[in-house]
Amino acid sequence: QVHLVESGGGVVQPGRSLRLSCAASGFTFSGSPMHWIRQAPGKGLEWVAVVSYDGLRKFYADSVKGRFTISRDNLKNMVYFQMNNLRPEDMAVYYCARQEGGVFDYWGQGSLVIISS
């Protein structure tokens, strides 16, 4: 059974950093691209980043490019999201999601990031 569990969210001041983690289980982790998708309070879904199955290729939404970094550890079945220079508009629930056949077939429960001074 596929299971994705995010952690690391919390309250952070503008301009500061935060690292999210996503623990994966129940599937061959090293075979799947992994994504971070966020949802601002009361808003829709916004894709933010993807890392290839081997960790070599990474793509970002323009809104986070240069500030956020996605990575993975296939030995630990973990995905990470380093978020630097956080802005008020980055406040959201961040979901970790598995990609299968181009779609996001499994999602974690989400990790809430609050930006507040």
Added chain:
Amino acid sequence: EIVMTQSPATLSVSQGERVTLSCRASQRVSNLAWYQQKPGQAPRLLISGVSTRATGVPARFSGSGSGSGTEFTLTISSLQSEDVAVYYCQQYNDWPPYTFGQGTKLEIK
């Protein structure tokens, strides 16, 4: 970037009735998915490849597309109370970025 536009923003339908949700792409796509998000929950994949139901999705949910490749529909044949949710379409034809519609909120009348 491919822009996805959903309509209507909110839909109120009586239980047992047929529901049609619309999604339009700013350019032709062949890879389209639908997701369901219930209050307080993560999104759930319903449909991939325009019309293929994900594992465990009830048969009352179906997806279709027009010949233009820009107009797509999610149909619920008979609305159940547990279908109350926000529904999102998403294209994975041309990425990055993967893009979602803004969502349609489905309510019971």
